[in-house]
Amino acid sequence: MINEKLSFQKIITSNLVIPFFGLFLIFFFNLVTNPGFFRVATTVNNVGNTVLTGNLISILDNASELVILALGMTLVTAASGGQDISVGAGIAIAGGVMLRVLCGSQVAPELMQAPIIVAFLAGCVVAMIFGAFNGTLVSVFKIQPMVATLILYTAGRYIAYWINGGKLPIVSEPRFKYFGGFIPGLPVPTPVFIAIACMIIMALALKFTNLGLYTQVVGINVKSARLNGLNPVFIKFLTYVIMGLCVAVAAFIKVSRNATINHSTIAVDIEMDAILAVAIGGNALGGGKFNVAGSVIGAYTIQALIVTLYAAGVSSDSLVAFKAIVIVVIVVVSSPVVKNMFGKMGSKTMAKFSTAAREDM
Numbered sequence: 001m002i003n004e005k006l007s008f009q010k011i012i013t014s015n016l017v018i019p020f021f022g023l024f025l026i027f028f029f030n031l032v033t034n035p036g037f038f039r040v041a042t043t044v045n046n047v048g049n050t051v052l053t054g055n056l057i058s059i060l061d062n063a064s065e066l067v068i069l070a071l072g073m074t075l076v077t078a079a080s081g082g083q084d085i086s087v088g089a090g091i092a093i094a095g096g097v098m099l100r101v102l103c104g105s106q107v108a109p110e111l112m113q114a115p116i117i118v119a120f121l122a123g124c125v126v127a128m129i130f131g132a133f134n135g136t137l138v139s140v141f142k143i144q145p146m147v148a149t150l151i152l153y154t155a156g157r158y159i160a161y162w163i164n165g166g167k168l169p170i171v172s173e174p175r176f177k178y179f180g181g182f183i184p185g186l187p188v189p190t191p192v193f194i195a196i197a198c199m200i201i202m203a204l205a206l207k208f209t210n211l212g213l214y215t216q217v218v219g220i221n222v223k224s225a226r227l228n229g230l231n232p233v234f235i236k237f238l239t240y241v242i243m244g245l246c247v248a249v250a251a252f253i254k255v256s257r258n259a260t261i262n263h264s265t266i267a268v269d270i271e272m273d274a275i276l277a278v279a280i281g282g283n284a285l286g287g288g289k290f291n292v293a294g295s296v297i298g299a300y301t302i303q304a305l306i307v308t309l310y311a312a313g314v315s316s317d318s319l320v321a322f323k324a325i326v327i328v329v330i331v332v333v334s335s336p337v338v339k340n341m342f343g344k345m346g347s348k349t350m351a352k353f354s355t356a357a358r359e360d361m
Contacts, residue, residue, distance in 0.1 A: 018333060019281050019297035026304045030055075030311070037311055042187065047174065052187045055307050063303035064191035065091075065250040069270065070277040070295040071202045072246030075211075075239040078219045080138050081287030082145025083275045084240065087247050089156020090130055091267040094123040094251035096160040099261055102176065103169040112173050124248040130156075131244020132237065139236035153271070160263040171259040180256030191253045198249060202292060212290075215239060219287035273302050 030037035040054040069087055076084050101122045104113035130152055137148035171177075179190050206212040217225045218232045225232050250270075255261050279285055280301055281294025302323075309322050332338060 016282065016291065016294050016297065019294050019301055021333075022280060023297060023301045023304060026301065026308050030308055034311060037308070045182065047184075049182050049184050050187055051182050051189075055311060057189065059300060059303050059307050060192045061189040062307075063300050064189075064195040065253050065267070066270065066273055066277060066299040066303060067195045067296055068198045068246050068250045068253075069274040070281070070299045071198060071292060072239075072243035073274045073278050074281070074283060074290050074292050074295040075215055076145070076243050077275075077278050077283060077285060078287055078290035079215045079236045079239040080145045081219060081285075082138070083271075083278075083285065084134060084149045084243050085146055085271045085275075086130075086134060086149040086152035086156055087243070087250075087271045087274060088267040088269065089153050089160070090127055090244065090247040091251040091254055091270070092157050092160035092261070092263050093130065093163065094127040094248045095255040095261045095266060096163040096263060097126045098123040098252060098255055099169040099171065100163055102171050106169075107167050108170040108172060110172055112171060112176070116176060116179075120248075120252055123251055124245060127248035127251065128241050128244040131240045131242070131247070134243075135237035135240030138240065139233040157263050160261075164261075164263075168260055168262060176256055177259050178256070180253050180258070191257075194249065194253060198246070199296060206292065211238075216289050220289070273299075277302055 027038075037055050040052055040056055042050055043053050045051050073084060073087070076082075098119040101114045101119040102112045102116070103109050106113070134145075134149050134152060137143045137151075138145050141148075178184075179194070181190060182188075183190050214225075214230055214235050217228070217230060218235045222232045225235075250267070254266055275285075277298035278295045280298030281291060281296070283290045283294060305323060305326055306319065309319055314322055
């Protein structure tokens, strides 16, 4: 019986319970109210390719950037005990750099002025530099993460505007759209594969290096980490550089979707969704232990909620309010106090069932 209690409490208090439960509730709601929500069909898109369509495909596709950002945000949160609120502005900067490299001095060139890989690497370098800037403020100067990243959050979109001289460059070549749309012959959106690749790379990095362990130790107790021979300054700095790399990949997908960029509207408020994905994933926003899988599920949960609300006829103006209400409920339920309460209630219920079963015997 003791083992049963411990097992039940372990399941209830697991970080993955809440994101899975939230995703289950959203899918169950759709199953009851709109069974057609799960229908996946094939269709021919505007360039003549056969592709998969449906709400489930939309969730997987549109959550890709958020999933990638959630990976980096999880490490930043765990190491520094704070969040990077500049990722939306960082996407605008990295995306602006990529399009500037591809378009050169022209607004809409007929041919790309540089290979796509060069533009992508340029965006990665710039995004990682800004990540290093944030990381330096947090790790070296010990500025609170939200305050430190507020600088780039405020100025980032103006920097992106300046990079392209206030113009909105357009890439005409269809090859560039493959990365934000579909590769001919593949019915699944390319961003889904990019997100999966990023998840695999992160999983391998956490499994075969000490990145995860060092990040957790620094997040739990900086002094203890230093006494054990770790360099908390470098580890915090590194997580922000990794966050910058995640921003660059997300920016690449974003600008590829439309082959252009609007500096003032691209990825607006995506930083808030990334933070929520980490919270819904059961990770402590104060740092320490983390679970990347929970953050990924949290990202898909947020996107599933958005698609569900649209499918239910909620207007875009009301979407934020409905989304906030549901997310508040999920976050409250995922709090340690509520999880412990459910764990105790479940243990008492199991104890009663076990006692009744023994009496029947």
